[in-house]
Amino acid sequence: MEIQVSSDLFMEIPNFKLGVIEYKGITVGDSPQMLKGRLQMFQESIFFELEDKTVTDFPGIKEWRSIFKKLGKDPNRYRPSAEALFKRIQKQNYLSSVQSAIDINNFFSLQYQVPIGIYDLDCLEGPVEVRVGVEGQEYIGLNGRSNSLDRLIIASDLIGPFGSPFVDSVRTPVTLDTKNALQIIYLRPSTDLENANRLTESLMNMFIQIHGGEGTFRVLG
Template identity: 35%
Template sequence: MPSLSIDPRFKELGFAVHVGALDYDVSVRPAPPALTHSIEDGAEMRLQELLGEAAASDPVIANVRAAFKACGKDPSRYRPSSEALTRRVIAGKPLYQVNNVVDSGNLVSLMTGIPIGIYDTAKIDGDMQLTIGVKGDSYNGIGRGSINLEGLPVLKDDKGPFGTPFSDSARTAVTEDTTNIVIVLFGLNIDIAHVEAAAEIGDTLITRFCAPDQEAG
């Protein structure tokens, strides 16, 4: 797995940064029924937790929004991915079904409020750094076209930016040809214990539903 460093500039912004990074060998395929049911159950649990309140009322999501603002991005225009997922559930819409790997990551993000990025390790060039996007930084986001990354927390490798807790790039996206992934938990302004708990959920889901020796179904 590529190593991950954190830009010292975050220390000046007044919030803690606890980033988790996990790597796995995987077999990418459609989500099995058990994962789909887990997502449905997770969505129902989230609705019960929020009791009709807005997604941004969740303390974890609120803290990530505050981190976005401190970095220089309006969190109401560039919502954390975990907030976007939660808003879909509140609106009565199902989560996007992509594949077993991406769907597992979305479930972790929905359940915990922590933005999750999953990247094809083979498409990462060199090591990773979590930094803050500067003027001119952009990439082709998955299903979003060009994204202005200035003021967003952003992951960069030797080729440039490839991931954010807002929306990830097409360059390092997980596809059916992916065999190894790195999962990044963007613990921005979030207690380390909550990040560790999210990592445990992610480990359980990836191991159960995405391991190369698992049968589809």
């Protein structure tokens, strides 16, 4: 799948980086107990950490809020998806296990403090471009609402926008029937290239360990 970042986005957010992973021949199912246990324990650890700090004290959350604000979106109204996860944990509304692909997404999103999207590759019509949305663009999101994409970072294929570090659309989610997937890690721009590659590869390796199949990764930016 051809994936590119628009030059306009690079102009607005210097050092913008994406980790991109493509999976082939995976099997999505119930999460193994190892993943369920790690997800639960990590959420409890974050909850106790939040007794002495606020969600916006976490460097990844803070950096992604600043990106939304720079692009013209109020981060108090349009929270980066990773921040929304932290807010749930702060209220002890812990994330329960959904299925293996979503659980890994949530686990690494909490660990890296960045938004991560995963999409059914067979629902996409390439090429894919990551850019800034414009006025009038919207889609029904996984939050069940129609979401304006104006001035949000979006991932778009030939059909139209399908993903964002705010909320993804209902058009391309990974399900139990998914065999091929595209994962996009909205890395912190401050992350150096060596660590960006290391983080992306680490996620890919754990995903393949659980789902089988094959994966390839690269960092754009």
